[in-house]
Amino acid sequence: MVIRRVLDWLVDALMVIGSVSIVLMMFVVMSDAVARGLFGASVPGAEELTSNYFMVAVTFLPLACVQREKNHIIIELFTSGLSPRTIAAIDAIVYFLCGIGALIYCYAAFGKAVAMTRADEYAVGTILVTIWPTRWMLVIGMLVLALYLLLQAIDDARTALGRGPPDLTDTSGPGVAHR
Numbered sequence: 001m002v003i004r005r006v007l008d009w010l011v012d013a014l015m016v017i018g019s020v021s022i023v024l025m026m027f028v029v030m031s032d033a034v035a036r037g038l039f040g041a042s043v044p045g046a047e048e049l050t051s052n053y054f055m056v057a058v059t060f061l062p063l064a065c066v067q068r069e070k071n072h073i074i075i076e077l078f079t080s081g082l083s084p085r086t087i088a089a090i091d092a093i094v095y096f097l098c099g100i101g102a103l104i105y106c107y108a109a110f111g112k113a114v115a116m117t118r119a120d121e122y123a124v125g126t127i128l129v130t131i132w133p134t135r136w137m138l139v140i141g142m143l144v145l146a147l148y149l150l151l152q153a154i155d156d157a158r159t160a161l162g163r164g165p166p167d168l169t170d171t172s173g174p175g176v177a178h179r
Helices: 002-039 046-060 063-068 084-118 132-160
Strands: 122-124 128-130
Touching: 002 046, 002 063, 002 132, 046 128, 046 132, 063 132, 084 132
Parallel strands: none
Antiparallel strands: 122 128
8 A cells, every 4th residue: 555655654764863863862961961070061052952852853753653563552451352353443443533633733733833933933042942843843743643543543444344354463572452
């Protein structure tokens, strides 16, 4: 399916950006700590970059990857004894509702991103840091998450209706939702 391939490519790209961001954040925080220890002064902009760029990228860009791998926390207290098709039906409903919720969040974030882009939003700290681009990271991360949730809702609905194969993934490893 072309949509899944494009979405998977986008999810992988966002995960790479999130991974690079965490490495850069570690470097900046380490450099700041060393500078404070050796020179008694922080690296200018370290706090602003960490809190306004790196943390946003690390938090929001990989969300769709976590969902794709089904590594979000799932509690199976009431569903563990149900059939795979019933579980797929419940998952389809939950993924659909979460996808709609993510789209609503994305819509609100989009409005804020547009407003902050027009206002040329910046953070005041040891240096001025333009931060409106990070608003778009949130929009992109939530949009891709919503699309992946809706795609999984369709897959699970097909399984629940008997039109697709049930997910027979290995149930022995961490992050396995159920089965």
